[in-house]
Amino acid sequence: MKKVLVVFAVVMVFFSKAQITDYQKLIDSIAQSRWDSTSIDIDSLANPKIVNIRSLKNDTVKLSNNTIIVSNTDDTSPLTPSSILNLPTLKRWFFFGQNSLVFNQSSFANWYAGGNNNIGVIGKVNYNIVYKKNRHYLDNNIQMGYGFVSSTGQSTRKTDDYINIMTNYGYELAQHYYLSTGFQFLSQFTPGFNYANTPEPVYDNRISKFMAPGYLNVGLGFSYNPNENFQVIVRPLNGKFTFVLDKKLQTAGTYGLEKDGQSMRAELGAMVNILYKIKIYKDITYVNQINFFSNYLEHTERVDINYSGALNLKFNKYISGVVTIDMMYDHDQIQKLQRKQTLGFGITYNLGYKVDRDTTTGVIKPFVN
Known part of the structure; x- marks a missing residue:
């Protein structure tokens, strides 16, 4: 009997084991799939994948209050209070200098139409040094130029020669309005000649030279500057001084002198100066500047007019062109x-x-242009 019970128990265990395995496999497979979906694959950490997460970067360069900044401009128009106030970061001192060197040359050999070999050079500088703090504004502008042309069979002749130094102080009375005072000095570097009358001139043939003439304007008034393209300076009280420091040229009628031997002529009147800049295209601008002066002391109706226009053409960072026209009536x-x-x-x-703000990093970086 014992043997029968043992055999029966073994058979029952065998059948029960076979039934549990099928169900267990099904249950284990379900549990395993859930485990795989939520568990971390430890082996994948050997080859990690970095996800590109966008982050906002802060400026990492701090500019001190004395840093010199200027807007990225390539024209010759002066910096105005409005152009400074529109800069990304307001600072006290501003500096901008433009240096130009222009060449022209012609050469002929057996040219049927004829011609004369020549070479010409014109050099110009234009510097702005500006101070702006609270309501105070000080602008210093220096413009100088000199050019000459040398042709075969002729003496070297100058084609351009000027010195123009301006200083203007303004105190802000209201938005865009300034109490204005300053001076302007005009002259030239070397003697000038009338080549039509003296094709081969010598020094005694000079009709002008440094401080003959020289002009000094000093005045007090107001200025209006609503934007960087427009500025008006009105000086109801303005002194105009004409210097002729060459005795040979100190004759009545020369540069407005009233008598022979006179070295300076003084005038008191009103002055109006208007600056208007037109942006024709992306890299083409036209700068207009006109000045009016009326003498209180005599012949008020005879207004002196001085107009200057400059068409600036920018081809790339270093190559540019300029067309200027100057007209004056005195x-x-x-x-x-x-x-x-x-x-x-x-x-x-x-x-x-x-x-300049780097578009990829968002970092402000100062550099010399």
């Missing part, structure tokens, strides 16, 4: 319109600090 000097026009293409290098 009844005391000559009862005719005086006109000068220049055209040049050459190398331009801008010197100064500006603010």
Whole structure:
């Protein structure tokens, strides 16, 4: 009997074991799939995958209050209070310098139409040094230029020669309005000649030189500057001084002198100066500047007019062109319109600090342009 019970128990265990295995496999497979979906694959950590998460970067360069900054401009128009206030970061000192060197050359050999070999060079500098703090504004502008042309069979002749130094102080009375005072000095570097009358001039044939003439304007008034493209300066009280420091040229009628031997002529009147800049295209701008002066002391109706226009063409960072026209009418000097026009293409290098924001990192970095 015992043997029968043992055999029966073994058989029952065998059948029960077979039934439990099928169900257990099904249950284990379900549990395993859930475990795989939620568990971490330890082996995958050997080859981690980095996800690109976008982050906002803060500026990492701090500019001190004395940093010199200027807007990225390539024209010759002066910095105005409005152009400074519109800069990304307001600072006290601003500096901008533009240096231009223009060449022109012609050469002929057996040329049927004829011609004369020549070479010409014109150099110009234009510097702005500006201080702005609270309501105070001080602008210093220095413009200088000199050019000459040398032709076969002729003496070297100058084609451009000027010195123009301006200083203007403003105190902000209200938005866009300033109490204004300052001075302007004008002259030239070397003697000038009338080549039509003296094709081969000597020094005694000079009709001008440094401080003959020289002009000094000093005045007090107001200025209005609503934006960087427009500025008006009105000076109801303005002194105009004409210097002729060459005894040979100190004759009555020359540069408005009233008598022989006179070295300076003083005038008191009103002055109006208007600056208007037009952006024709992306890299083409036209700068207009006109000045009016009326003498209170005599012949108030005879208004002196001085106009300057400059068409600036930018081809790339260093190559640019400029077309200028200057017109002046001064009844005391000559009862005719005086006109000068220049055209040049050459190398331009801008010197100064500006603010530039890197588009990839968002970091502000100062650098010399």
